[in-house]
Structure formats: structure tokens, C-alpha cells
Amino acid sequence: MGRKIVVTESQLKKLIEKINEEAAGYDDFYIMNQHGGKSMALLVDTLNDLVQVFKGISAMLNSDNIEYVDLRENLMAAVDLITEINDVMRIVFKDFTDKDVIKSGEIMHRKLESYQEKIRMMVNMGEELLSKENLLNKLESMTENVGNSMAEYAIKLRGADKTFKRRLTKGRDQRNPDFN
Amino acid sequence: MKKEETKPRNRKNLSKKLKLIKKNTELIQKYIDELKK
Numbered sequence: 001m002g003r004k005i006v007v008t009e010s011q012l013k014k015l016i017e018k019i020n021e022e023a024a025g026y027d028d029f030y031i032m033n034q035h036g037g038k039s040m041a042l043l044v045d046t047l048n049d050l051v052q053v054f055k056g057i058s059a060m061l062n063s064d065n066i067e068y069v070d071l072r073e074n075l076m077a078a079v080d081l082i083t084e085i086n087d088v089m090r091i092v093f094k095d096f097t098d099k100d101v102i103k104s105g106e107i108m109h110r111k112l113e114s115y116q117e118k119i120r121m122m123v124n125m126g127e128e129l130l131s132k133e134n135l136l137n138k139l140e141s142m143t144e145n146v147g148n149s150m151a152e153y154a155i156k157l158r159g160a161d162k163t164f165k166r167r168l169t170k171g172r173d174q175r176n177p178d179f180n
Numbered sequence: 181m182k183k184e185e186t187k188p189r190n191r192k193n194l195s196k197k198l199k200l201i202k203k204n205t206e207l208i209q210k211y212i213d214e215l216k217k
Contacts, residue, residue: 044215051208058201140197147204154208161215
């Protein structure tokens with residue numbers, strides 16, 4: 001029988017936190033390598049798609065002579081793309097292990113949904129009720145707000161990636177890379 | 181519904197907000213490039 005070790009509750013909590021943090025939520029090197037790697041790649045891809053959408057919106061905000069009709073068309077296309085991106089992210093979050101990424105991602109997710117809803121409402125009002133200038137002004141404030149939460153999310157994703165990479169490097173160096 | 185008045189865009193605020201949007205976009209793109217390595 002193994003030697004008994006007595007630890008306090010707080011010591012045990014700290015130990016579990018440390019293990020979770022170091023293993024990025026996985027206790028097996030190969031599963032982390034496969035599952036974590038795929039999830040991370042999907043989250044990076046969706047963030048990349050999202051940034052491309054926002055680059056397009058930013059270009060419209062920067063444009064002095066965009067037609068209302070084009071603005072409307074592009075915004076509705078952006079809303080549809082955001083829905084697709086959000087759907088993929090939601091699926092990955094269900095099975096992801098980094099709590100900070102999930103929390104920050106869910107905040108961004110809610111902000112994106114609100115952003116989409118406001119865009120739909122503004123576009124549906126039509127130019128008669130909401131002029132192009134006013135639409136662009138409102139869109140600018142809304143985009144700035146969502147951009148901040150996207151940056152927060154990107155920082156968390158970067159942090160999680162560093163943890164994964166650190167553990168993968170450690171695992172590769174071991175003959176039996178079991179985290180337990 | 182009453183039509184909103186069309187006001188000229190406030191160029192000072194506009195450029196400030198746009199700068200922030202672009203700054204965030206560039207920052208995120210930088211992180212994505214790092215993550216893809």
C-alpha cells in the first residue's frame with residue numbers, strides 16, 4: 001500500500017488548479033494533442049473569419065461614398081456570416097477545456113448576437129427613417145464595442161494556446177507522456 | 181415613427197472610433213498569425 005499523504009483542503013484545491021492549468025484540462029498527452037489541437041484550430045479559424053468580416057465593416061465605415069443599397073446588402077451578408085461563425089464556435093465551446101476562453105468567448109458571442117440584432121433593426125428601418133449617415137455613426141459605436149470583446153477573447157485564446165504548446169513540448173520530451 | 185434628423189458625421193469622433201476599431205482588428209490579426217504558426 002502506498003504512503004498516505006495528508007494535505008489541507010486549500011492545498012488540494014491549489015494542486016488541482018495547477019494540474020488543470022498545466023494540462024490544459026487534459027490528463028493524457030495524445031488526447032490533448034488530437035482533440036485540443038483540433039478544437040484550437042477551429043477556434044482560430046472562426047476568429048480569423050470574424051476578423052475578415054469586421055475588416056469589411058471597417059472598410060465601409062471608412063468609405064465616404066458608399067451607397068445606402070450596398071451598405072444594406074453588405075451588412076445583411078455580414079450578419080449571416082456572423083451567425084455561421086457563432087454556430088461553429090458554440091459547438092466547439094461545448095467540448096473545450098479552457099474556462100477563460102469559454103467565458104470570454106460566451107461574452108463575445110452574446111455581444112455579437114446583440115450586434116446582429118441591432119444591425120437587422122437598423123437596416124429594416126430603411127433609409128427614410130434612418131439615414132445612411134446616422135446608420136454609419138451607430139454602426140461605428142457598435143463595432144467598436146464588439147471589437148473590444150473580440151480582442152479580449154483573442155488574448156484568452158492566445159493564453160490557452162501557450163498552455164497547450166507548453167504541455168505538448170513537455171509531453172514530447174517524456175518517454176511515457178502521461179500527465180497523471 | 182419619426183424620421184431621425186440627418187446630422188453631419190462628427191469627423192473627430194469618427195476618426196477616433198475608427199482608429200480604435202482598426203487597432204483592435206490589427207491586434208487580433210497579429211494574435212491569429214501567431215496562433216497559426
